[in-house]
């Protein structure tokens with residue numbers, strides 16, 4: 001049993017904390033909460049950034065502290081770098097929420113490469129579901145996203161790019 | 165050893181900070197919306213990496229003055245910065261920005277691959293984090309290098325001119341300074357001699373793919389690692405340090 005399972009009541013409280021840039025994505029589903037340690041009412045939460053320069057990390061740390069302090073804990077949040085975050089840690093529920101929100105969830109790394117090299121088209125349009133899509137730019141509105149466009153319905157959309 | 169490790173972290177962080185600053189100057193000035201966003205995203209990644217290096221450097225320093233990441237970034241004198249001359253070169257045209265980025269990214273990725281094996285636990289962690297981001301940077305800069313080099317006659321000429329102008333600066337990156345030698349011996353940093361060969365081979369093959377000539381040049385400019393900078397560096401610092409010098413210890 002890992003520390004998140006052991007402290008599932010705290011983990012459950014943290015489900016309501018979300019990424020300020022992607023409000024539908026809970027930090028628990030995003031996989032940035034790595035460890036929870038508890039000693040009486042004192043709680044230590046270890047989080048890891050998605051990207052080194054992710055400007056949301058400070059807000060996330062503050063939101064964690066507010067949420068848990070409100071529930072009666074005395075909370076410390078610490079940032080750790082190892083092991084480095086990967087898009088593989090986004091949960092099934094997180095991927096579903098991303099897609100409903102209009103952001104195509106990450107596929108495997110070869111998906112990014114094949115669209116670049118004009119290979120197989122596999123990123124699905126979040127508007128009409130077509131896989132006839134093209135990458136407009138490897139870098140999108142935030143560090144974690146690439147910009148895509150659908151060739152069928154012409155709608156532009158974000159793709160949460162792979163980080164492994 | 166503590167002081168050397170501190171200096172080594174400055175050396176790693178300063179390259180990312182000065183290049184990140186150069187890229188941030190392009191915010192709102194990129195040739196297209198997509199490239200503008202890409203360059204500022206790369207800048208953001210680099211600043212994130214800088215913070216990781218400088219936070220660790222402040223921890224290593226552990227001095228009476230209570231060194232912080234902000235003091236390291238904003239309150240050093242020009243000769244205390246350890247960045248190479250390449251990254252302080254000003255933005256000219258887009259070809260120039262791409263050439264500078266490619267020369268740095270190619271080295272950066274090779275360096276991080278080695279630092280991922282560092283005996284220093286925190287440098288190891290920072291490298292393993294950064295390398296995922298830098299793979300995207302190199303992909304972006306090499307793709308553009310090829311697109312422009314192998315594009316129209318005009319884009320080819322502009323790209324070749326940028327490569328010719330910046331090539332004299334690339335040799336400094338894999339030239340071993342005394343601090344880097346000490347870190348190599350301690351198993352913290354890589355053997356730059358080995359890295360150098362791989363670096364030049366990669367430059368040559370990517371330039372060839374982009375139908376560009378690799379300049380024949382051997383008298384590389386250097387000095388940045390020792391704190392001897394070009395004139396451009398002072399202008400960067402006056403811009404970067406303005407707030408902290410004018411309003412000491414200000415916070416957002």
Ligand SMILES: [Zn+2]
Pocket residue numbers: 125126127128129130150151152153154155
């Ligand atoms: Zn569509």
